[in-house]
Amino acid sequence: MNQYTVLRVIAKIMIPVILLYGLYIQFHGEYSPGGGFQAGIIFAAGFVIYSLIYGLEKVQQAVPPVAVHVLAAFGVFLFIAFGIAGMLMGGDFLQYRVFMEDNHAAETLGIIGIELGVGITVATVAIALFYAFAGRERD
Amino acid sequence: MDWLGLYNYWVVVILMMAGFYIVIAQGNLVKKIVGLNIFQTSVFIFFISLAKLDGGSAPVYVEGITEYSNPLPHVLILTAIVVGVALTAMGLALVVRVHELYGSIEEDEIHEQDGSD
Amino acid sequence: MAIAIVRIRNLFAVTMLTGIYSLLAASLFVLLDAPDVALTEAAVGAGIAIILMLGTLALTTSEEKVHKKPQNLLALVVVFITGAGLIYGTLDMPHFGDPEAPAHQHVSPRYTQESVDEIGIPNMVTSVLASYRALDTLGEAVVIFVAMVGVIMVIGGGVKRRWRDRGRVLPDGKRDKP
Numbered sequence: 001m002n003q004y005t006v007l008r009v010i011a012k013i014m015i016p017v018i019l020l021y022g023l024y025i026q027f028h029g030e031y032s033p034g035g036g037f038q039a040g041i042i043f044a045a046g047f048v049i050y051s052l053i054y055g056l057e058k059v060q061q062a063v064p065p066v067a068v069h070v071l072a073a074f075g076v077f078l079f080i081a082f083g084i085a086g087m088l089m090g091g092d093f094l095q096y097r098v099f100m101e102d103n104h105a106a107e108t109l110g111i112i113g114i115e116l117g118v119g120i121t122v123a124t125v126a127i128a129l130f131y132a133f134a135g136r137e138r139d
Numbered sequence: 140m141d142w143l144g145l146y147n148y149w150v151v152v153i154l155m156m157a158g159f160y161i162v163i164a165q166g167n168l169v170k171k172i173v174g175l176n177i178f179q180t181s182v183f184i185f186f187i188s189l190a191k192l193d194g195g196s197a198p199v200y201v202e203g204i205t206e207y208s209n210p211l212p213h214v215l216i217l218t219a220i221v222v223g224v225a226l227t228a229m230g231l232a233l234v235v236r237v238h239e240l241y242g243s244i245e246e247d248e249i250h251e252q253d254g255s256d
Numbered sequence: 257m258a259i260a261i262v263r264i265r266n267l268f269a270v271t272m273l274t275g276i277y278s279l280l281a282a283s284l285f286v287l288l289d290a291p292d293v294a295l296t297e298a299a300v301g302a303g304i305a306i307i308l309m310l311g312t313l314a315l316t317t318s319e320e321k322v323h324k325k326p327q328n329l330l331a332l333v334v335v336f337i338t339g340a341g342l343i344y345g346t347l348d349m350p351h352f353g354d355p356e357a358p359a360h361q362h363v364s365p366r367y368t369q370e371s372v373d374e375i376g377i378p379n380m381v382t383s384v385l386a387s388y389r390a391l392d393t394l395g396e397a398v399v400i401f402v403a404m405v406g407v408i409m410v411i412g413g414g415v416k417r418r419w420r421d422r423g424r425v426l427p428d429g430k431r432d433k434p
Contacts, residue, residue, distance in 0.1 A: 030379055035385060037220075037296055041300055048303075114394075115382070115386055125404040128407075177277070190289075197289040198381055199380065200380065214381055220300050224300045
C-alpha cells in the first residue's frame with residue numbers, strides 16, 4: 001500500500017497517539033476503566049496498523065518475531081515472579097501485602113506489576129499471532 | 140407483565156441459538172468459527188446482564204455512590220474475551236493448515252477426500 | 257445482524273458483519289455499566305479478531321460454496337428445541353437488575369463496599385482482577401501464551417525459514433539431498 005499518500009500520512013500521525021493511548025490505559029487502569037488486557041491489545045493494534053500500511057518487513061526489522069516470542073514469555077514470567085516474590089517475603093503466592101508496610105501501597109505495587117506482566121503478554125501474543133498469519137505465504 | 144423482566148435472557152438465547160445453528164448446519168470451517176464467536180458473545184452478554192444492578196453504577200469508586208454493579212462477572216468476561224480471541228486464532232490456524240492439506244475449507248469436500256483415500 | 261451472518265455466503269462480508277456485531281456488543285456492555293469489558297470487546301472483537309480472520313481468508317478462500325444439504329432442517333429442529341428448553345429455564349431466573357438476585361448476594365457486597373478500603377484503588381474491576389482473583393488471571397495469561405505457542409507450531413511464527421530441507425540422514429551418515 002505504498003502508493004496511498006493519505007493512508008501513510010494519517011498512519012504516521014495516528015500511530016504514536018495509539019501507542020500513547022495504550023500506555024495510558026495500562027497505567028491509568030487503577031483509576032479508570034482499563035488494564036493490562038485492553039492496553040496490550042491497543043498497543044498491538046498500533047503495530048498491526050503500521051505493518052498493514054508500510055509492509056510486514058519494516059515492522060519485523062523493528063520488532064523481530066523472536067523478540068516478540070521472548071517478550072511474551074517474559075510477561076508470563078513477570079507475573080509469576082511477582083507471585084513468588086510474595087512467597088519469598090513470607091506471604092502466600094500472589095499476596096502483595098508483605099511487600100511494604102503500607103497495605104494500599106503494597107497492593108498497588110503488586111497490581112501494577114502483574115498488570116504490566118499481563119499487558120506485555122497480551123500485546124506480544126497479539127503481535128505474534130498477526131505475524132504468524134500475515135507472514136505465511138499462500139501456496 | 141411479570142415475565143417482561145426476563146427479556147435479557149431471551150436476547151441471549153436467540154443469539155446463542157443463531158451461533159449454534161451456524162456451528163452445526165454450515166459446512167464452511169471459517170463460518171463455524173464465526174458461529175462460535177457469536178455463541179461466545181451471547182454468553183458474555185448473559186454474564187454482564189447478570190451483573191447489572193438497578194440504580195447501580197459502573198464499578199469505579201466515586202464519592203457518594205454506594206450502589207455498583209457486580210465487578211466479579213466483569214472480571215470473568217474480561218479474561219474470557221482475551222482467551223476467546225486466542226482460541227479463535229488457534230482455530231483459524233488449524234483452518235489454514237486444513238486448507239493447505241486438502242485445498243478446501245468445506246466440511247463435506249474434506250470428508251469426500253478422506254473417503255476416497 | 258446474526259441472522260445476516262448465517263445467510264451471507266461471501267466470507268469477507270461475514271467477517272465485516274462480525275466486526276460490526278462485536279462493536280454493537282461493546283456498546284451494549286457500556287449500557288450495562290461494564291466499561292472495562294466494553295473496552296476489551298471493542299479492541300479485541302472489532303480489531304484483532306477481524307484482522308486474524310482476514311489473514312485466514314487471504315490464505316484460504318473467500319467464497320463459501322452453495323450446497324443444499326438435507327440436514328439443515330434437522331439442525332433447525334435441534335436448535336429450536338434447545339432454544340425452547342433454555343427459554344423455559346429462564347422463567348425461574350431472577351429479573352434483570354434485581355438487587356435480590358443471588359449474583360448480588362455472595363461476594364459482591366464485599367467487592368463493592370470494602371475493596372476501596374482494602375486495596376486502595378478506585379477501579380473495583382482492576383482490584384478484583386489483579387488482587388482478589390490474581391490466580392485466575394495468571395491462568396488466563398498462561399492460556400493465551402500457550403495459544404500463541406500452538407499457533408506458531410501449527411502455522412509457523414512468520415519467520416522466513418533460513419534452513420532448507422536437507423533431507424533425511426542415510427545409513428552411511430550422508431544425506432539424500434545436498
